[in-house]
Amino acid sequence: MxxxxxxxxxxxxxxxxxxxxxxxxxxxxxxxxxxxxxxxxxxxxxxxxxxxxxxxxxxxxxxxxxxxxxxxxxxxxxxxxxxxxxxxxxxxxxxxxxxxxxxxxxxxxRHPHVFGDESREKSAEQQTADWEQIKAAERADRAEKGALDGVAVGLPALLRAYKLQKRAARVGFDWPETTQVLDKIREECDELVEARDTLTQAEVEEEMGDLLFVMANLARHLGVEPEAALRAANNKFTKRFEGVEAHLASMGKRPEDSNLEEMDALWDRVKAEQRQTSD
Missing domain, CATH: 1.10.287.1080 (MazG-like)
Structure with missing residues (x-):
């Protein structure tokens, strides 16, 4: 039927x-x-x-x-x-x-101060701490025992690095000073240069990953969300390069018809123009 x-x-x-x-x-x-x-x-x-x-x-x-x-x-x-x-x-x-x-x-x-009998008179920092405690209890109920359990594998790699380091920091696995993170970045840069000159492509990739991971840690120490910061940098690069293309077009040229020296000079010009516009 x-x-x-x-x-x-x-x-x-x-x-x-x-x-x-x-x-x-x-x-x-x-x-x-x-x-x-x-x-x-x-x-x-x-x-x-x-x-x-x-x-x-x-x-x-x-x-x-x-x-x-x-x-x-x-x-x-x-x-x-x-x-x-x-x-x-x-x-x-x-x-x-x-x-x-x-x-x-x-x-x-997760909001006992709104839907329960807890006081709403809390600082944002205290509410964040309470939120993390509640989430930790939820993870325990799901038998997630490790500090890194539950950080989704499918997250963008930079965001996942940031979250993994936040979790590790909560249990004390963290550099106490930002200067130590900067020292580690210098160390990883040196290792990457050495890998480029003497090691295989797979080893270069590994060293590049180590450097990016530490960069995400630096962002956390500086209070910067690295995914958002990189997204903003991508947008800035896009606008400036489009400006370079526009200047080249006004001269009847395309990037393929130009050279690095000319495009670099136009880049500086576009950067100055955009800064004047934003002021």
Whole structure:
């Protein structure tokens, strides 16, 4: 007997259907009878890269303060959660409601000063310390005994290095002074130069990784989130290089038609122009 889709169609085509409309669309996309073949074939593993990509696009819209775009990007990211939850429901693992309830329970438990009887008269530092204690207790409940347990392997490498070092620092494995971190950076730089001149490419890669890891540690000591700092540096480089390209274009040239000396001079010019604009 064919399934009656009339109720589903009514929800799908309701412009202000909100969350229930989105969830019904996802159910229909995954429907074995009339769904989309591509959506039906997907797994957690195949969708995960899209989830990561959508999270970065949210961050990008915020970075550029494109608030109109942000609404759409948040919708894309929300759809990823709905997609994963629907796949889980199809497999009999858990439901979307259980996902929402788990998040609600976590937020209530982590904010006893809002939802419980603890005082709200706490400094930001004390609230952060309390938050970490609560998370540590949660990790213990999940039988995560090591200090580094639970730091997601799938994080961007620079962000994961930062988080690993924060965890290690909590149990006392840390340099007490920033100068010691700088000394270690100099040591790693020397080892990298030596590796470049005398060792294999694999060993050069290892030494490069060591240097990047210590750089992330320096960022932590300076109170800088390295992923955000590098993202800002990427944006700055992009704008300045685009400025170089614009100056070359005004001369009827492309970067391929130029040379390093000319582009370097234009780089300094663009940098000065951008600084004047920001002042």
């Amino acid at each position: 064919a399934r009656d889709y009339s109720a589903s169609d009514a929800i799908v085509h309701t412009p202000s259907g909100g969350m229930e409309r989105l969830r019904e669309i996802m159910r229909r996309l995954r429907d074995p009878e009339r769904g989309c073949p591509w959506d039906i074939e997907q797994t957690f593993a195949t969708i995960a890269p899209y989830t990561i990509e959508e999270a970065y696009e949210v961050a990008d819209a915020i970075e550029r303060e494109e608030w109109g775009e942000l609404k759409g990007e948040l919708g894309d990211l929300l759809f990823q959660s709905v997609f994963h939850a629907q796949m889980a429901e199809d497999a009999g693992l858990f439901t979307f409601e259980e996902v929402a309830d788990t998040m609600s329970d976590k937020m209530v438990a």
